[in-house]
Amino acid sequence: xxxxxxxxxxxxxxxxxxxxxxxxxxxxxxxxxxxxxxxxxxxxxxxxxxxxxxxxxxxxxxxxxxxxxxxxxxxxxxxxxxxxxxxxxxxxxxxxxxxxxxxxxxxxxxxxxxxxxxxxxxxxxxxxxxxxxxxxxxxxxxxxxxxxxxxxxxxxxxxxxxxxxxxxxxxxxxxxxxxxxxxxxxxxxxxxxxxxxxxxxxxxxxxxxxxxxxxxxxxxxxxxxxxxxxxxxxxxxxxxxxxxxxxxxxxxxxxxxxxxxxxxxxxxxxxxxxxxxxxxxxxxxxxxxxxxxxxxxxxxxxxxxxxxxxxxxxxxxxxxxxxxxxxxxxxxxxxxxxxxxxxxxxxxxxxxxxxxxxxxxxxxxxxxxxxxxxxxxxxxxxxxxxxxxxxxxxxxxxxxxxxxxxxxxxxxxxxxxxxxxxxxx
Ligand SMILES: [Zn+2]
Numbered sequence: 001x002x003x004x005x006x007x008x009x010x011x012x013x014x015x016x017x018x019x020x021x022x023x024x025x026x027x028x029x030x031x032x033x034x035x036x037x038x039x040x041x042x043x044x045x046x047x048x049x050x051x052x053x054x055x056x057x058x059x060x061x062x063x064x065x066x067x068x069x070x071x072x073x074x075x076x077x078x079x080x081x082x083x084x085x086x087x088x089x090x091x092x093x094x095x096x097x098x099x100x101x102x103x104x105x106x107x108x109x110x111x112x113x114x115x116x117x118x119x120x121x122x123x124x125x126x127x128x129x130x131x132x133x134x135x136x137x138x139x140x141x142x143x144x145x146x147x148x149x150x151x152x153x154x155x156x157x158x159x160x161x162x163x164x165x166x167x168x169x170x171x172x173x174x175x176x177x178x179x180x181x182x183x184x185x186x187x188x189x190x191x192x193x194x195x196x197x198x199x200x201x202x203x204x205x206x207x208x209x210x211x212x213x214x215x216x217x218x219x220x221x222x223x224x225x226x227x228x229x230x231x232x233x234x235x236x237x238x239x240x241x242x243x244x245x246x247x248x249x250x251x252x253x254x255x256x257x258x259x260x261x262x263x264x265x266x267x268x269x270x271x272x273x274x275x276x277x278x279x280x281x282x283x284x285x286x287x288x289x290x291x292x293x294x295x296x297x298x299x300x301x302x303x304x305x306x307x308x309x310x311x312x313x314x315x316x317x318x319x320x321x322x323x324x325x326x327x328x329x330x331x332x333x334x335x336x337x338x339x340x341x342x343x344x345x346x347x348x349x350x351x352x353x354x355x356x357x358x359x360x361x362x363x364x365x366x367x368x369x370x371x372x373x374x375x376x377x378x379x380x381x382x383x384x385x386x387x388x389x390x391x392x393x394x395x396x397x398x399x400x401x402x403x404x405x406x407x408x409x410x411x412x413x414x415x416x417x418x419x420x421x422x423x424x425x
Contacts, residue, residue, distance in 0.1 A: 064336035064413075067349075068198070068404040072206035074149030074161055081147060081236040088131035090150070095159035096120045099148075099207075100183070101215050103167045104343070105190040106197070106208055107183055113199040115208065116188045123164055126175055139233050142172035146214045146237035148207060163211035163237075165219070194342070195386070198404050209341040214238070216343040217269045227257040239267055272345045275316045276304035278410040279329060280353050281371060287414055288327060288354065290369035298399040299385045300370065302407045304347070317350050325369045326360030329353070335413060338406040349410040372398060377415045384408065 080086045090096060097117035100107040107116045130139040139145060144165040150158050166176040191197070197208055214237055224231050224242035229252075231240035242257045259267055279288035279302075289300035305320035307313065314332040321329045332352040340347050359369050372380070380398035401407045 064409070066202070066206075067336055067338035067347075067406050067409060068202065069205050069209040069339045069341060070337075071202055072149075072210060073203050074151050074207060074210075076149040076210075078238070081238050082234075084131040084134050084137060087137075087147060087236055088129055090147070090160035091127075091129060091131060091162070092120055093160065094119070095157055096162065097159060098123050098162045098164050099211055100164055100166050100179075100190075101211060102165075102180070102190045104212055104216060105193055106211070107188050108191045108196070108200075109187070110189055110191065113191065113196055115200065115204045116183070117161075118183075122182075123179065126166070126172070126179065127164060137234050137236070140172065142170040144215055144218045144233065144237065146211060146218070148210055148214075161207065163215055165215045167219075198402075206339075209339045212341040213271075213339070213344040214269060216341075220343075224257060224259055226259045227254055229254075229257060238269060241267065270344060271339075273307040273313075274304055274340070274345045274347050275307055275313055275320060276302050276347050276349050276407055276410070277317045277321055277329070277332070278302050278335075278349075278351045278407075278414055279321055279325075279327060280351065280414060281357065282354055284353075286371040286373055287377060287411065288321075288325060288359070288369060289372055289411075290324060290366040292365075293367040296385050296399065298397045299401070300368075300372070300380075300398060301401050301405075302410065303366075303369075304407075306345075307348075313348060313350065317352055321352070321354075323363045324361070324366050326356075326358065326362050328355040330355045335410045336406065347406045349406045351410060351414065374415055377411060381408070381412055381415060 096119070098120070099115055099117055100123075107118075108114060109116055126140070127143055127145050128140055130137045130143075130145065132138075146163040148161040148163055150160050152158055166180060168176060168180070193212065197205060200208065218233065218237065218240065221240050222231060223229065224240075227242060229242050231242050233239075234241050242259045281287065288303070290303055291300045295301075303321050303324050305316065305324070307316040308319075311319070313334070317332045318329040321327050329352045332350050335349040335351055337349060338347040339345075357371070359371075361369060376398050377400070380400040383397065383399050384402040385399045386402060400411060403409070
């Protein structure tokens with residue numbers, strides 16, 4: 001978890017346009033990579049030197065480096081999720097790889113922590129081939145199989161990646177047992193997502209985020225939210241369709257389901273947006289952080305909360321900061337985002353400027369909230385909290401979230417940037 005802190009920190013300084021200029025910020029800093037691995041073909045690198053020179057002003061688009069749980073190397077080829085010929089070939093190929101999950105926890109090698117992938121032959125008895133028929137996908141009852149995407153190895157071979165739920169429940173629970181026993185005997189284990197997934201290499205963590213969120217969504221949507229009937233898996237795991245069987249239709253007095261007609265958001269996987277805000281003081285020399293009672297002693301972080309329906313990102317940021325701290329927030333700019341597969345949130349990191357300074361814990365969601373100086377924050381960045389830490393710690397020493405959390409990255413962006421203290425936003 002702390003690998004982020006020991007890695008080389010590079011900071012890029014650039015002139016930017018559009019949103020930032022609108023807010024009166026002429027320059028901002030963006031971290032380029034704070035991870036333990038470089039993802040060299042990521043847009044954060046590829047766009048560094050792009051610029052548009054019209055009107056003699058440079059416009060350089062600098063993207064923050066991928067946060068933990070993002071930066072997957074898989075091509076999801078979402079346009080092929082209904083192409084059964086393609087899926088069948090990808091599934092049964094000797095280059096297909098399957099990640100098992102049990103109750104949301106992935107199969108992995110414990111030390112060092114690394115995901116363990118199985119071959120088609122090892123899972124064939126359970127999943128068979130849902131794509132044999134060119135027209136429809138038919139999964140064995142109780143099977144949740146997700147097509148994650150394809151990747152290319154260094155020698156150019158294409159392989160496909162899949163996720164398979166073998167939680168000990170459901171109609172075919174017994175058929176999972178031999179496979180579960182086999183992988184256990186081989187020394188692999190289903191590692192607890194928290195905290196073990198934070199030990200995974202970056203790319204594996206990103207693939208796991210996709211796999212885990214998709215399995216979870218399928219598990220929670222076995223019944224149609226529109227009519228209450230059972231749903232069936234389709235689109236390689238990315239859609240659940242309400243298809244009343246002829247038998248149930250004969251005795252079913254409920255009206256036909258609306259979901260097969262038109263687009264409905266309950267048929268497709270959902271992502272729940274959460275705004276997380278680094279609030280800068282009016283003078284730009286302090287930031288506002290809060291703490292929850294359950295956190296380790298001395299730990300403070302950014303204010304965060306779910307975005308509500310009919311609310312913009314900026315409005316949600318202002319509402320959350322006001323509700324939790326009593327502070328009025330002015331301009332809000334976007335920093336970066338982070339998939340958070342617990343079970344399927346998207347953390348949207350923002351930086352905003354306060355219009356007031358007096359703290360008042362309005363909704364009592366926080367145990368405390370305070371303004372911290374740049375030096376306190378710089379010290380805190382060197383002293384992050386392990387998510388599992390419960391030891392007695394000095395409550396007077398600021399501790400910040402670890403580098404795997406987006407809160408750490410947006411706080412770092414402010415702390416390492418001198419321009420934010422003098423900008424006029
Ligand atoms: Zn329905």
